[in-house]
Amino acid sequence: MKSMGNLLRDGRQAAKKKITLDEMADACNRDTGYLSKLERGIVPANLSRKEVTNIAKLFRDRGVPETLINEIETTGQTGRISAGQALDEASDIIQMAHETLNELDTAEAGDYKKEIETRAYIWHGVHLAYEGINKQSFLDTLNNLQILERMERESTYRVQARIQLLMSQMHRYLAQIPSAAEKLRRAVELASESGDDELWTYTLKIRGDFYRRHNQKNLNLALKDYQDAFAVFSKRKDEDGKATMQLRIASIYLTAGLPLKARPICEAVLKYAEIRRNDYLHRKALEYKAWVMSLLGNPDQALALQKEAHNLTVRTGQPQEIAKSHTYLGVYLLECGLIEEAELAYQYAEDNISLILDKMRESGEAEAQELFIRCAIDLGLGGVKIKQANGHKNSRIYLNKSLEIAGQLTDHFIMGRSQILLGEIDLKDSDTQNARIRFDAATSLFQFSNIQETDQDPTSNPYFIAELHLKYATLDILEGKFSDAEKHINTSKELSEKYGFEEKKIFAEIIESRLLVAQQREFEPKEIAPKIIKVIEAGLRKGPYFLKVVVALLDDLMQFAQESNVERAMKTSKLVAESEQQIMTSKSSLSDKQINLLENWFKRVKKSTSDWESINKAAKLSKSKGE
Numbered sequence: 001m002k003s004m005g006n007l008l009r010d011g012r013q014a015a016k017k018k019i020t021l022d023e024m025a026d027a028c029n030r031d032t033g034y035l036s037k038l039e040r041g042i043v044p045a046n047l048s049r050k051e052v053t054n055i056a057k058l059f060r061d062r063g064v065p066e067t068l069i070n071e072i073e074t075t076g077q078t079g080r081i082s083a084g085q086a087l088d089e090a091s092d093i094i095q096m097a098h099e100t101l102n103e104l105d106t107a108e109a110g111d112y113k114k115e116i117e118t119r120a121y122i123w124h125g126v127h128l129a130y131e132g133i134n135k136q137s138f139l140d141t142l143n144n145l146q147i148l149e150r151m152e153r154e155s156t157y158r159v160q161a162r163i164q165l166l167m168s169q170m171h172r173y174l175a176q177i178p179s180a181a182e183k184l185r186r187a188v189e190l191a192s193e194s195g196d197d198e199l200w201t202y203t204l205k206i207r208g209d210f211y212r213r214h215n216q217k218n219l220n221l222a223l224k225d226y227q228d229a230f231a232v233f234s235k236r237k238d239e240d241g242k243a244t245m246q247l248r249i250a251s252i253y254l255t256a257g258l259p260l261k262a263r264p265i266c267e268a269v270l271k272y273a274e275i276r277r278n279d280y281l282h283r284k285a286l287e288y289k290a291w292v293m294s295l296l297g298n299p300d301q302a303l304a305l306q307k308e309a310h311n312l313t314v315r316t317g318q319p320q321e322i323a324k325s326h327t328y329l330g331v332y333l334l335e336c337g338l339i340e341e342a343e344l345a346y347q348y349a350e351d352n353i354s355l356i357l358d359k360m361r362e363s364g365e366a367e368a369q370e371l372f373i374r375c376a377i378d379l380g381l382g383g384v385k386i387k388q389a390n391g392h393k394n395s396r397i398y399l400n401k402s403l404e405i406a407g408q409l410t411d412h413f414i415m416g417r418s419q420i421l422l423g424e425i426d427l428k429d430s431d432t433q434n435a436r437i438r439f440d441a442a443t444s445l446f447q448f449s450n451i452q453e454t455d456q457d458p459t460s461n462p463y464f465i466a467e468l469h470l471k472y473a474t475l476d477i478l479e480g481k482f483s484d485a486e487k488h489i490n491t492s493k494e495l496s497e498k499y500g501f502e503e504k505k506i507f508a509e510i511i512e513s514r515l516l517v518a519q520q521r522e523f524e525p526k527e528i529a530p531k532i533i534k535v536i537e538a539g540l541r542k543g544p545y546f547l548k549v550v551v552a553l554l555d556d557l558m559q560f561a562q563e564s565n566v567e568r569a570m571k572t573s574k575l576v577a578e579s580e581q582q583i584m585t586s587k588s589s590l591s592d593k594q595i596n597l598l599e600n601w602f603k604r605v606k607k608s609t610s611d612w613e614s615i616n617k618a619a620k621l622s623k624s625k626g627e
Helices: 004-014 021-028 032-039 049-061 066-083 090-103 106-134 138-173 177-194 197-213 216-235 239-255 259-276 279-295 299-316 319-335 339-362 371-387 392-408 412-428 432-446 462-478 482-499 502-519 524-540 544-564 566-577 580-584 592-626
Strands: none
Touching: 004 021, 004 032, 004 066, 021 032, 021 049, 049 066, 090 106, 106 138, 106 197, 138 177, 138 197, 177 197, 197 216, 197 239, 216 239, 216 412, 239 259, 239 279, 259 279, 279 299, 279 319, 299 319, 299 544, 319 339, 319 371, 339 371, 371 392, 371 412, 392 412, 412 432, 412 462, 432 462, 462 482, 462 502, 482 502, 502 524, 502 544, 524 544, 524 566, 524 580, 524 592, 544 566, 544 592, 566 592, 580 592
8 A cells, every 4th residue: 555645746747737746735724845844755644634625626626537536535544544633623632432332234324323322321431530629528429430430431341342353364365364253252242241232133143153154173162162152142132133143043053064054944934034124134044944945955045046146146236245256156056967067167266355455455455365265266167177188187177276275264164165175176087096195195184174062073074975985985996905895875865865965865875876787796787777857856856957967977877887787787778668667657747847857868878789799799709709
């Protein structure tokens, strides 16, 4: 950020009509020598608000660009704070209070008014105390001073708590996480001492958000902060406050991989928000319910809910919120197999981040950065590139960036997800050693992200642990460790059944079929075909996008079967093809997209069967001629 002296010099040079030092000195009633030294950086700026206002008026009259004048006015105001300068004019104090009230939002303006009132009352009380002493009314004066002492203490705590809160936000933005945590601890302590319930609940919410997003072994602390705030709102019968904290509590369950606990909370708040027409609560409830549906294996529903939330977010006009919303869209688009749309969503998120960064650079931030959303975008783009042909190299670049930023932020949640995707690339590249290292690292990280509601040991994040067991099973199949693979599949199934992860149960059936193929058992086709039919029927219940993902996985499975043993693959295909009529009898309940997907898939199955029969016959003929 430029100094006041540099800005004044730039302003005089940019004026359409020349401004001399003498004219500027006359405008602000200052000595030309002082202003000359100020422009050259020899003396510090100590211009009053009135002086800055008069200079700004002169500059406007002479055609200085408005952006430069605004910067001069802003620097004049912030300069007083930086220098700790006392205001030497009563008019300055009144004008500052008036302008501050106009610039603050409704809630902050109310707090500011209360603070002004408190300070005025304290000084009035001090004045009365002197009168009491003169009248020798010592007992009454002492009682009044004790009241003033309490008011002064609480007022000081309120201000200090807000300063600590703001400092924690700056430390967090700069990825100075330990410092941010310490400032938050102090802010909560001060807010509690202030006796201001609104400030205390707000501070608890901010610290809960911090614990939820950093070092997820602290999820229990975040949950307690949210529950404490909820208790205060309940006591005050603040329904909006209660609903806000309910959503935060739901977010803890979701971060811990417990969607069944979060679902009723999200649905209750969504209903409340619709009745109250509260756009903020409506939007957040939709976002969290989308997350719930995603974890429960309903990506089609998750995408529809997030699109509805996104429309509300766009109406806010806030680039940061819009960027976050685009990243959420990207997650669900990717889950639905809409790769190009997902990539576009992440690009839109980047565009909105650029708006934030541009604004920061304008204010003088030399190293403008938005780590939190940047980290999620890199993670998402890494997932997109995995799905694209020849995208592994770019995927690694994005995922390593995501991992690096998440490390700075101590976000174990994103670190774990990045490690899973990096391990997935290693699997595709048949690098089983590195894949196992990645999955081990992810497992360790997701053992942190849990909550402990009883005295028993906490349960590791079941959603990602169930996913990792399937990754280990795939890895074990490649390495021929069939017994280990079976154990991992069964563990994933148990977790998915207990916690409602329908998607994971379907994927477990596909990986179990792959295990049967790899084992080359004689009765394999009769075991695999029913599993494939079961997977198709389960996919039909989830919607066309999820069915598309399932069908693609089944195509991979059938290709794997053909590469392992053509004859068995042919028998499996025949058994699956025979189920077409049975599955398509429920045609009336299916969408056009689902019908088209199924019809095309059964055509591919039949064609594969025919092709494999030809290959098999040719192989037998060649063998007989050789004999």
